[in-house]
Amino acid sequence: xxxxxxxxxxxxxxxxxxxxxxxxxxxxxxxxxxxxxxxxxxxxxxxxxxxxxxxxxxxxxxxxxxxxxxxxxxxxxxxxxxxxxxxxxxxxxxxxxx
Numbered sequence: 001x002x003x004x005x006x007x008x009x010x011x012x013x014x015x016x017x018x019x020x021x022x023x024x025x026x027x028x029x030x031x032x033x034x035x036x037x038x039x040x041x042x043x044x045x046x047x048x049x050x051x052x053x054x055x056x057x058x059x060x061x062x063x064x065x066x067x068x069x070x071x072x073x074x075x076x077x078x079x080x081x082x083x084x085x086x087x088x089x090x091x092x093x094x095x096x097x098x
Contacts, residue, residue, distance in 0.1 A: 003031045016081065016088045033092055035076055040065050046075065056081045060095060 008023055011033075015023075029037050046060035058079045065072040075095035080087045 003033075013086075014089055016083065016090045019088075019090055034063055035092065035094060036063070036074075038065065040074075042066075051079075054082060057087075 005024075008020065012020055023032050026032065031037065031039065034040060034043075040063035042064040044062050044064075046062050048057055048059040050056075051058050056079070058077060060075050061078055063074050063076065077091075077093045077095050078089055079091045079093075081090050082088075
């Protein structure tokens with residue numbers, strides 16, 4: 001599914017207002033949630049880190065692609081914060097290797 005304003009509207013309840021504003025201003029072929037134009041076949045949530053107790057967390061999401069000839073795995077980092085009793089995505093970024 002290609003990213004569009006309609007897709008963004010359907011996800012707004014899970015995103016911070018600041019992240020929604022940044023997504024509305026972007027001009028890219030990449031999906032802002034997977035950071036790729038080619039959607040993965042599967043994903044799983046990896047390591048989660050408490051940044052600020054009850055207010056902010058950061059976690060890895062592992063993305064998987066598989067074809068007849070190769071398997072690819074990539075990680076993205078998601079930052080979420082708690083606003084009005086709900087956990088909302090604040091940013092999505094690429095995990096930099098150590």
